[in-house]
Each structure stands twice: as structure tokens, then as C-alpha cells.
Amino acid sequence: MYCIRLHGRGGQGMKTASRILGSAFFEEGFEVQDAPRYGAERRGAPIFAYVRAARRPILERGIIRRPDLVVVADETLVPVSAAGVVQGVGPYTVLLIHSAEAPAVWKRRLKLGGEVFTLPVAPEDRADVPLIGASCAGAAARLVGEISRDALEEAIRSELVGMRAEVVAENLERALGAYDRLAPHAGCVREGDAEGVGPFESPDWIDLPFEDARISAPDIHAGGTSVQVRTGLWRTMRPLIDLEHCHRCAWVCSTFCPDGAIRVDDAGAPQIDYDHCKGCLVCVAVCPPHAIHAIPEEQAADAAAAENAA
Amino acid sequence: MTETAFRRMNDLPSTHLLGGGTAMCAGCGGLQAIQEVYDVLGKNTVFVNAAGCMTLLSIYPFTPFRGSWLYTAMASAPAGAQGVRDALDILVEKGRIPPEENVQVVVLTGDGAAYGMGVSATSGAIDRNLDFLYICYDNEGYGNTGQQYSEATPHAARTATSSGPRGYPGYKKDLFSIWAAHRPAYVATVIGAEPLDLARKIETAARVRGPRLILALAPCPTGWDFEPRDTIEIGRLAVRTGVWPLKECVDGQVVHTKVRRPRLPVEEYLKRQGRFEHLFAPERKPEILDEIQARVDAYWQRVE
Numbered sequence: 181m182y183c184i185r186l187h188g189r190g191g192q193g194m195k196t197a198s199r200i201l202g203s204a205f206f207e208e209g210f211e212v213q214d215a216p217r218y219g220a221e222r223r224g225a226p227i228f229a230y231v232r233a234a235r236r237p238i239l240e241r242g243i244i245r246r247p248d249l250v251v252v253a254d255e256t257l258v259p260v261s262a263a264g265v266v267q268g269v270g271p272y273t274v275l276l277i278h279s280a281e282a283p284a285v286w287k288r289r290l291k292l293g294g295e296v297f298t299l300p301v302a303p304e305d306r307a308d309v310p311l312i313g314a315s316c317a318g319a320a321a322r323l324v325g326e327i328s329r330d331a332l333e334e335a336i337r338s339e340l341v342g343m344r345a346e347v348v349a350e351n352l353e354r355a356l357g358a359y360d361r362l363a364p365h366a367g368c369v370r371e372g373d374a375e376g377v378g379p380f381e382s383p384d385w386i387d388l389p390f391e392d393a394r395i396s397a398p399d400i401h402a403g404g405t406s407v408q409v410r411t412g413l414w415r416t417m418r419p420l421i422d423l424e425h426c427h428r429c430a431w432v433c434s435t436f437c438p439d440g441a442i443r444v445d446d447a448g449a450p451q452i453d454y455d456h457c458k459g460c461l462v463c464v465a466v467c468p469p470h471a472i473h474a475i476p477e478e479q480a481a482d483a484a485a486a487e488n489a490a
Numbered sequence: 491m492t493e494t495a496f497r498r499m500n501d502l503p504s505t506h507l508l509g510g511g512t513a514m515c516a517g518c519g520g521l522q523a524i525q526e527v528y529d530v531l532g533k534n535t536v537f538v539n540a541a542g543c544m545t546l547l548s549i550y551p552f553t554p555f556r557g558s559w560l561y562t563a564m565a566s567a568p569a570g571a572q573g574v575r576d577a578l579d580i581l582v583e584k585g586r587i588p589p590e591e592n593v594q595v596v597v598l599t600g601d602g603a604a605y606g607m608g609v610s611a612t613s614g615a616i617d618r619n620l621d622f623l624y625i626c627y628d629n630e631g632y633g634n635t636g637q638q639y640s641e642a643t644p645h646a647a648r649t650a651t652s653s654g655p656r657g658y659p660g661y662k663k664d665l666f667s668i669w670a671a672h673r674p675a676y677v678a679t680v681i682g683a684e685p686l687d688l689a690r691k692i693e694t695a696a697r698v699r700g701p702r703l704i705l706a707l708a709p710c711p712t713g714w715d716f717e718p719r720d721t722i723e724i725g726r727l728a729v730r731t732g733v734w735p736l737k738e739c740v741d742g743q744v745v746h747t748k749v750r751r752p753r754l755p756v757e758e759y760l761k762r763q764g765r766f767e768h769l770f771a772p773e774r775k776p777e778i779l780d781e782i783q784a785r786v787d788a789y790w791q792r793v794e
Contacts, residue, residue: 191712222515223712342653344772403533403556406547409511431502435685436722438514438522440506456510460517460711461719 181234182324183244183372186316187265188253189416191223193313196339197251198229200317200355203335204327205233213238224414224458226263233326246270248372251320252277253312256477258290260413266290272370276319278312295368297323299358311354318355325367332359407456411439415459417474420483423449425471433463433472496689503529509554513546517718519725520544520627520708523682524598527625527704530692533557534593536574540567540608542600543634544627557593565607567597568615571622594623594696601628601642604705605663616672616701623695624703629710630662637713644733645785646778648765649713655768656778661785666705670739675700678738678747681707683725687736687748694738707734715764727759732786735793746793753790756783 184201188194195216202214210233218227230244245268255277257263269275271293277286283296299315314336321327336355340348390396421433430450434442441457442450452463464472475483495501508528514521520543528535533556539545541564548559562570575595581587599608604626612624631637631649639649641663652658670677675698680688688706695702709724711717716724728734732753737746757779760766769775 222513222518223718224516225513397550400551400553404509404554406509406511406552406554409513409552411511411513414516429500431500431504434504434506435499435502435526436522436682438516438518438525438682438721439510439512440508440525441510443506444504453510458516458718460721461717462517462522462721465719466722 181232181236181238181240181372182249182326182369183247184231184233184249184251184320184324184369185228185244185247186230186251186253186320187226187228187257187263188312188316189223189257189414190218190225190227191310192253193310194227194229194251194253194316195313196310197253197313197317197320198231199339200314200332200335201231201320201327202233203338204317204321204331205231207331207334208327210235210326211238213240217243222414224416225411226257226260226413228264233324244268246372247273249274249276249320249323249369251316252279253316254416255279255281256416262413270294272372274323274369276316276323278316295365297362297365311351314351314354315358318358319362321355322359322362322366324369329356329359332356410455411458412453412455415454415457416477417459417461418454418477418480419452419457419459419461419463419472419474421450421452421463422471422473425469426450427469427471429468432466432468436462436466438462494690494693496686496693499686502526502685502689507533507556511552512554513549514543515710515712515718517711517721518543518708519682519710519721520600520629520706522721523627523680523688523706523708524625526682526685526688527680527692527706528555530689531594531596531623531696535596536560536593538562538567538570538574538595538597540564540597540599540603541634542603543629544598544600546634564599564603565611567599567603567608568611568620568622568624571595571597571624572615572618572620575621595621597622597624599624599626600633601626601630602632602640604628605641605665609665609668612669612703613672616669616674616703619700621699622701624701626665626703626705627708628705629708629713631710631713633710633713637710645782646766646769648715648768656775657766657768666737666739669703669705670742670744672701673742674703676702676738676740677705678703679705679707679734679736681725681729681734681736683709683722684729684736684748691738691747713765715767716762720762724759724762727754727762730754731756731759732790733759735789744793749794753786756786 186194198214202212205212213232216229232238258265273294275296278299286296321332428448430444433450441453445451464474508525536558538560540562628642630642631640636650638651639658643658644662646657648657676695678691709721730750736748
């Protein structure tokens with residue numbers, strides 16, 4: 181059975197990618213399961229989807245613990261522990277990641293035993309973002325080696341039915357392009373063993389005695405506790421305020437920020453709360469002197485280092 | 491005109507009461523409006539929240555509010571507000587809480603509840619002259635479940651349940667007039683993209699007693715299909731094209747608080763949103779565009 185897990189952010193098309201992959205396997209005569217997994221969070225929050233495919237009935241249920249192939253649409257998710265990108269990755273697990281860095285870097289960084297392949301880094305043009313899913317599906321189909329070009333094309337057409345012809349064509353181009361590019365590596369994903377109860381490891385937990393609701397779910401008497409949730413992890417683009425050009429009309433950016441993540445310091449300058457800024461970039465759009473610009477989140481560390489050096 | 495604390499943009503609060511870290515989408519126009527509303531209302535409030543996107547504001551044990559929050563089924567928020575109001579009144583009357591701990595009861599619902607399931611409960615609450623403030627964030631569809639059409643969906647918009655070449659065949663319900671016909675103490679429309687107008691209206695609403703109802707258009711990047719950064723721009727266009735009239739109603743008199751002359755063509759608003767894309771491509775649908783424009787023009791002809 182093939183166990184494939186796809187990680188991305190809400191809006192990057194990973195749910196669709198899992199459906200395309202599932203339908204393509206189905207076209208090839210496999211039994212298939214595909215399902216997305218996400219919580220109450222929204223566009224930009226980490227999500228994953230998974231696909232099981234086998235030439236026998238699939239009795240396994242639930243999330244995939246030991247993936248044979250992990251697909252990552254957005255490399256900024258790797259260090260986010262809540263995203264669980266490397267969870268259950270074993271010595272044969274293949275990693276496919278959208279990244280500008282070389283496969284060897286990822287192999288070393290994550291201490292991976294299995295093969296690593298990279299796809300070109302996620303597009304900066306946000307209009308292209310939903311197409312990431314198509315290239316992930318195409319590349320994954322090739323790495324598995326069981327899916328023909330025709331089956332992939334058929335799966336995309338059936339999953340995107342109802343979309344405009346140009347959108348379908350563009351998705352096909354991305355998916356088939358990725359499929360062709362990875363031709364030398366066709367079939368490198370190893371079909372894993374069945375997920376029986378044998379390899380099940382009992383979780384390392386501590387049993388707590390049953391408590392009544394006043395203890396296990398106490399009343400919350402504090403206000404504003406939501407600040408404990410770091411929605412800054414959703415961000416793919418980071419707004420930066422250029423305080424030299426800032427007109428100190430902080431009531432504009434501060435009022436319009438949907439998340440209330442721009443505060444005004446004692447000197448009247450706006451300060452962005454990056455723990456909670458979701459990267460919507462409303463501030464960039466409304467700033468009267470255009471003193472706020474955005475950089476991709478993966479460049480933020482470099483930018484901060486350069487600033488410190490200066 | 492009554493005295494207002496909000497004369498210029500820089501009178502608006504620059505510290506914000508609502509906590510960050512909520513589960514709303516990046517660029518949420520509803521959350522943006524609620525931020526502004528909450529800053530004016532202050533923390534002496536209790537929110538009664540009908541099921542919808544904003545029920546995700548408070549996910550135990552996290553809440554962005556400084557005070558209490560109560561969750562109700564979709565149709566029942568005004569009934570919940572009645573219970574809270576009555577309880578507070580009794581506690582104050584019996585001296586169990588000091589009058590300064592009395593709080594405003596605020597109902598918060600989306601358009602699914604406000605325009606549809608909750609109309610009856612709202613009508614009853616106004617009828618009973620319940621002292622409460624109702625805030626509806628109107629993103630013109632059941633956004634929390636994937637933008638199925640609601641009675642607030644505008645004509646021709648694409649929704650998850652109206653995906654044909656002509657979009658949603660119905661017309662947006664005029665909830666402002668339905669509410670106003672009940673003669674409550676105050677009714678107003680607002681939008682987060684016009685924060686001064688919003689702040690003055692919330693200030694007015696907070697001053698009076700009785701039923702007060704606020705309808706906030708909430709541009710929705712996910713449901714309306716536009717980039718999160720454009721939330722404010724789309725909101726401004728809704729006002730400048732005349733699609734979303736900013737108005738208030740006191741004692742049966744409707745006053746428009748921000749009138750744009752000349753109005754921009756509605757196309758300027760529609761073409762920025764993916765939910766109206768089918769009106770422009772693959773070929774332009776002039777008959778639908780003209781109809782939408784004509785309806786907006788007819789509205790303003792009636793009021794001007």
C-alpha cells in the first residue's frame with residue numbers, strides 16, 4: 181500500500197492535489213482513500229491531506245503515521261512543529277518539497293535516509309498559488325511510478341470539472357510538466373507495509389485520573405487569552421514598516437489591520453506584532469506614504485540579520 | 491448633530507481591545523469591523539454569538555474578548571440576549587452586583603442568522619423592546635461552511651450553491667428596511683473600510699437604550715474570492731459605487747451618512763471579485779451588469 185501525505189497551507193490546493201492523486205490511482209485500478217485534515221483555522225494555516233492506494237481493499241483508517249512519500253507545498257512549514265511535516269518519516273520515506281535549496285541540503289538538515297526531490301520554489305505571484313497543488317500532484321504521481329500520464333490528465337479533468345477551460349489548461353500544464361520533469365525518478369517511492377497493529381507503538385502518555393468538569397475544563401476568568409495562539413505561523417509574506425518613510429499616521433494601519441496586530445509605540449510609530457500578524461498585507465495596501473512593503477517569510481531571517489549587521 | 495468623540499481619523503483608538511490569535515481568515519473584513527466596533531463599545535460588554543464564522547473567535551480555552559461570551563444556535567442569539575439582559579437586570583435590582591458592573595448585551599451573528607434563521611427571534615426581541623445591540627457581519631453567504639448562498643447573497647454572485655453561468659438568481663434581502671420597519675431605537679449600516687462613520691454610529695448606538703441594530707458589510711477574501719490585502723479597497727468600492735449605502739434610521743427617519751457623488755460604476759466593485767468573474771469572462775454579460783447597475787441607480791434615485 182502507498183501512503184502519501186501532502187502538507188501545505190489552506191489555499192495552496194493540497195486538498196485538490198490529494199483528490200487528483202487519489203483519482204489517478206483509481207484510474208489505474210487501485211483501491212483509494214483520500215482525505216484532507218484541517219481544523220477550525222483558515223486560509224494560510226497549516227493543513228495536510230493524505231492518500232492511501234493499494235491493490236487490495238484498504239482497511240486502515242485515520243491519518244497516515246508512516247508515510248512512504250511526503251509532499252511539502254511550502255517549505256516554511258518544515259520548522260512549524262504543529263504542521264508535523266517530518267512526523268513518522270522513516271529511512272525509505274521520499275520527500276518532495278517546493279524549495280530553492282538543493283535536495284542534499286534538506287537531506288542533511290532533516291537527517292533523512294530516503295531520497296529528496298525539490299520542485300521550483302513557490303511562486304511569489306499569489307495568483308499562481310493554487311497551482312502549487314497541481315505540480316505537487318503531477319510530481320507525486322511520477323515518483324510513485326504507478327500512474328500513467330493519461331490517468332493523471334483524466335484525474336485532473338475530472339477533479340477540476342466546472343472550472344474555466346484556461347484554469348484547467350494551466351493546471352494540466354503544471355501537473356504534466358512536473359510529471360515529465362521527474363521521469364528519471366519514476367517509481368522511486370517504495371510501497372510500504374500494511375499498517376497492522378504489529379508495529380503499533382503505544383503512545384508515551386501518562387494516565388490521569390478522571391476529574392470532574394470543574395477541574396478538567398475550568399472556567400476561564402481571564403480576558404484576551406487568544407493571544408496565546410500564535411497565528412503569525414500562518415504568514416507566508418511578512419510586512420515590514422520603513423520607519424524612515426512612515427508618516428506616523430498610525431491610526432490608518434492600526435485601524436485597518438483585521439487582527440489588531442499593529443500597535444503604536446510611545447513615539448507614535450506603528451509596530452507590527454509578528455506573533456499574530458497573519459500576513460494579509462492590508463497594511464501594505466492602505467499605507468498612505470507606501471512605507472510598508474512585504475517580503476517572503478523565508479527571506480525574513482536574512483533581512484533581520486542584514487539589519488543587525490548594519 | 492450630537493457631539494462625537496470621532497471627528498478625524500486620528501481620534502480613532504490606536505490600542506485595540508480584541509485579542510489577536512483568532513482563527514479568522516487573513517484579511518477578514520468581518521473581524522476588521524468587529525475590532526473597530528469593540529474598541530468603541532469597550533470591555534463592559536457581553537457577546538451573545540450565534541453559530542457562524544465568529545463562533546471561532548472563542549475556542550475554549552482561548553478568547554479574544556475581555557469579558558464574557560455566550561454561544562447560541564443560529565436562530566437564537568436574540569433570545570439568548572434576552573436571558574442575559576434579564577439576569578443582569580435582576581442581579582442589579584437585587585443588589586447582587588453593583589450598577590457599575592452592569593454591561594451592554596451585544597448580539598453577534600453572520601448574515602445566515604441575521605437575514606434568515608434568526609429574523610423571527612430578532613423581530614420578537616425588538617417587539618419586546620429588548621435593550622441590546624445587534625451586530626451582523628454580512629459576508630453575503632454561509633462563509634463558515636464554504637460560502638453557500640444566503641438571503642444576503644447579491645444577484646449574480648457565484649456561491650458554492652450557485653455555480654452556473656449566471657450565478658445566484660435571487661436578490662439580496664433588504665434587512666435594513668425590515669429591521670427599520672419595527673421602529674427600533676436605532677438601525678444603521680456600517681463597513682470597516684469607513685472607520686469614522688462606523689465609530690460615530692457605534693458611539694450613537696451605545697448611548698441609546700432599547701433595540702439597536704447594526705448591519706456591517708464584511709468583505710470576505712475567501713468567499714468572495716479576492717486577495718486578502720484588498721479587503722479595505724473592496725469595502726471602499728462597495729460604498730463608492732453605491733452598492734452598500736451607509737445610512738442610519740432614528741425615529742423612522744432614514745439618513746444617508748456618506749453619499750458619494752458621482753458614484754463609480756458598479757463594475758469597478760464587481761470586477762475585483764472572483765465571485766463575479768463569470769460576468770466578464772469568457773464573454774461579457776452586459777444584460778446582468780446593466781441590471782445590477784440599474785438597481786443601484788434606482789435605489790439612489792429614490793433616496794436623493
